[in-house]
Amino acid sequence: MTLLAKLATFRALFFDDGFSGREQARQRHFCTSGFQTQSTTSIQMEVNMGAHELDKQGLSRRNMLAASAAMLAGGAAAGIAATTATALAGPEMPEGAPPLPWKWVTLDPLEAGQRAYRFYLEKDGCGTASYLSLLSLLKEKVGYPWTTLPDMMMSHAAAGYAGHGTLCGALGGAACIINLVAYDPKDPAFRQIIDRLFYWYAEQDFPSNRFDDISEFPNQVKAKAMSPLCHTSVSKWAMTAGAKISSEEKKARCAKVAGEVVYMVTQAFNEYFAGTWVPPVWKPSEEIEHCVKCHGPDDASHSRPSKFNQQGHMECLMCHDDHMA
Numbered sequence: 001m002t003l004l005a006k007l008a009t010f011r012a013l014f015f016d017d018g019f020s021g022r023e024q025a026r027q028r029h030f031c032t033s034g035f036q037t038q039s040t041t042s043i044q045m046e047v048n049m050g051a052h053e054l055d056k057q058g059l060s061r062r063n064m065l066a067a068s069a070a071m072l073a074g075g076a077a078a079g080i081a082a083t084t085a086t087a088l089a090g091p092e093m094p095e096g097a098p099p100l101p102w103k104w105v106t107l108d109p110l111e112a113g114q115r116a117y118r119f120y121l122e123k124d125g126c127g128t129a130s131y132l133s134l135l136s137l138l139k140e141k142v143g144y145p146w147t148t149l150p151d152m153m154m155s156h157a158a159a160g161y162a163g164h165g166t167l168c169g170a171l172g173g174a175a176c177i178i179n180l181v182a183y184d185p186k187d188p189a190f191r192q193i194i195d196r197l198f199y200w201y202a203e204q205d206f207p208s209n210r211f212d213d214i215s216e217f218p219n220q221v222k223a224k225a226m227s228p229l230c231h232t233s234v235s236k237w238a239m240t241a242g243a244k245i246s247s248e249e250k251k252a253r254c255a256k257v258a259g260e261v262v263y264m265v266t267q268a269f270n271e272y273f274a275g276t277w278v279p280p281v282w283k284p285s286e287e288i289e290h291c292v293k294c295h296g297p298d299d300a301s302h303s304r305p306s307k308f309n310q311q312g313h314m315e316c317l318m319c320h321d322d323h324m325a
């Protein structure tokens with residue numbers, strides 16, 4: 001089967017092909033760029049870029065070019081993969097990322113939070129704001145291995161992950177850093193820190209006034225986020241404030257939320273590594289205490305049997321009626 005035929009089958013399996021020509025071109029670029037639509041020139045460019053990287057690792061550029069010539073002659077994706085793999089399998093391969101956890105140093109929570117506020121507005125939203133504010137400080141103050149991480153890794157988390165309104169991206173970006181800093185297979189602290197952060201968030205009346213001095217919209221109306229979900233957090237606020245989701249006010253509000261999340265995480269980690277903060281284990285609110293007694297489990301890894309199937313620490317009554325009332 002030719003490569004094009006294979007890709008056609010792949011597309012037929014995974015994508016509904018009922019869209020317009022222009023949409024199709026756009027989608028094709030999105031879904032299969034790197035396979036189907038690349039011209040020989042762009043493949044050659046990529047191979048040369050690969051050779052450049054390999055040069056740095058002390059591998060022969062000539063071997064790589066020979067491989068790329070063979071590949072172009074063969075012209076098949078399998079060929080590309082095979083030759084590249086062979087070239088990469090040399091003993092000079094750099095080691096991968098060091099194991100977790102990675103080093104944390106005491107950071108200024110306000111500086112970190114203000115960075116998050118600015119990155120929200122100047123870069124691309126909440127995921128980058130929280131992740132990159134912490135990452136950029138760690139790159140500056142610790143260096144390696146933080147320097148190996150790309151700045152835009154959490155870009156996709158904006159607006160509740162790619163606009164889907166699920167987890168608040170500020171929480172997602174921060175949780176990613178928390179995992180890197182505190183991961184330990186034998187200690188659930190990193191999970192507790194994240195869990196704590198999420199229910200702290202749900203209880204907050206956002207936005208705080210902490211970033212008013214750098215904001216064009218000081219003293220904004222506040223509303224409880226209700227859950228760690230972008231959708232409830234943003235909608236509750238927009239309805240309370242009478243603001244449009246597309247407004248500058250809303251952006252300022254979310255930038256402050258990202259700032260506050262980062263402020264909280266930085267403060268918690270400073271105290272955690274100073275030995276003065278123990279991540280609290282989740283405790284249900286009064287309203288749902290009885291729900292959870294029957295509908296455990298009480299931990300993320302289901303180490304104990306749970307009654308009546310349910311996982312999660314969100315406020316049940318946001319979505320359910322109390323069938324015991």
Ligand code: HEC
Binds near residue numbers: 287308317321322324
């Ligand atoms: C005394 C124990 C108990 C308490 C307290 C309790 N539940 Fe239940 N719940 C049950 C049992 C038993 C079922 C039925 C389970 C089954 O059929 O597997 C159930 C079923 C449910 C279901 C499934 C919906 C359905 O109609 O089948 C939901 C949702 C639920 N409970 C939510 C809650 C929430 C929210 C609370 C607190 C506000 C709560 N429960 C409190 C015992 C309890």
Ligand code: HEC
Binds near residue numbers: 319
């Ligand atoms: C964001 C909304 C949301 C929140 C918050 C939420 N649930 Fe649910 N829950 C759902 C939905 C949706 C279903 C599926 C219900 C259905 O299909 O009828 C469900 C199903 C359930 C079921 C039935 C599961 C099964 O396998 O039978 C239980 C029990 C339940 N939830 C308990 C809880 C408890 C306890 C809490 C709080 C700790 C909670 N839920 C919080 C949305 C939510």
